[in-house]
Amino acid sequence: MASPESIAFPSALIWGFALLLALKEPIQSDTIIVATLGGEANFYCNFSLSMDVLQVTWQKRNGTSFQNMATYSPIHGLRLIGSFQKKVSFTRAAPKASAITLQNLTLEDDSYYRCIFNVFHHGSFSKEIRLNVQTISELTVELHSLLPAEGLLTAVCSATGKPAPNITWLGDRDLEETPQVHHIQNTNGTVTVASRLTFSASRLHALFCLLDHPQGRKMKALHLEKGREGRRHTVHPELLQRRQAYSKTWVREPF
DSSP: OOOHHHHHHHHHHHHHHHHHHHHSOSEEOOSEEEEETTSOEEEEEEEOSSSOEEEEEEEEEETTEEEEEEEEETTTEEEEOGGGGGTEEEEEEETTEEEEEEOSOOGGGOEEEEEEEEETTTEEEEEEEEEEEEEEOOOEEEEEEEEGGGTEEEEEEEEEEESOOEEEEEESSOOOSOOEEEEEEOTTSOEEEEEEEEEETTTOSEEEEEEEETTEEEEEEEEOOTTOTTSOOOOOHHHHHHHHHSEEEEOOOOO
16 A cells, blocks of 8 residues: 555645746747837747647737737748738747747837737637837927027927937036926827026027937037137036037037
8 A cells, every 4th residue: 555655745746847837937028129110129939838839829909909910820821911911020930939020110019919829738828028119309409589688598409209308408507597398298109398498698608408318319509609709618527428428419509
């Protein structure tokens, strides 16, 4: 007669294997993909379990439901569905390893995607992937005379992006004024940010608008030195450092 210990050992082994299978991630893939508007996004999904895969399906979330984009099976091969025929291409097609590329990205492509592995006798396994499409416009800088008699000027720097850009000001001397920043949420998911700075023209030789965004940094300059060439000009130390970090697009504005 078998001892209780000899019966418990196989049972514990079986439960241990089941627990290991439950803890193992069935599908390896990126969780979030960041891509640029007009560019492309590369997705991949690898199935790690020792099971027979019958079909791989790629889907995109459309509203509250998911829409089929493409499928692959060893029997029927590759299939691109509907309008995705011009949008999606397979870069790898195998039962346990699938990869696709989305081309000519638009803001409408910003969504959740899903790969599904249909497995013989075990149903299906799926993994969701978030695609974040980003964009940034050029900087626009305008200079206006607010109170000519008092020498007050107003500079407005604006840009549109997704996510919202961060706009700051830097002068050749410390700025005492606090800019007014406005955010406008656009219907396409982008945000327009406008920063308005009012300052005394007699204090500054140059004023710089700086933009920070995941897609890059930009800088534009307003030169305010016309008619003041005789003044001694000492560049702010912080300006020297930050000019090296930003891409420089110089715009000369009339004073």
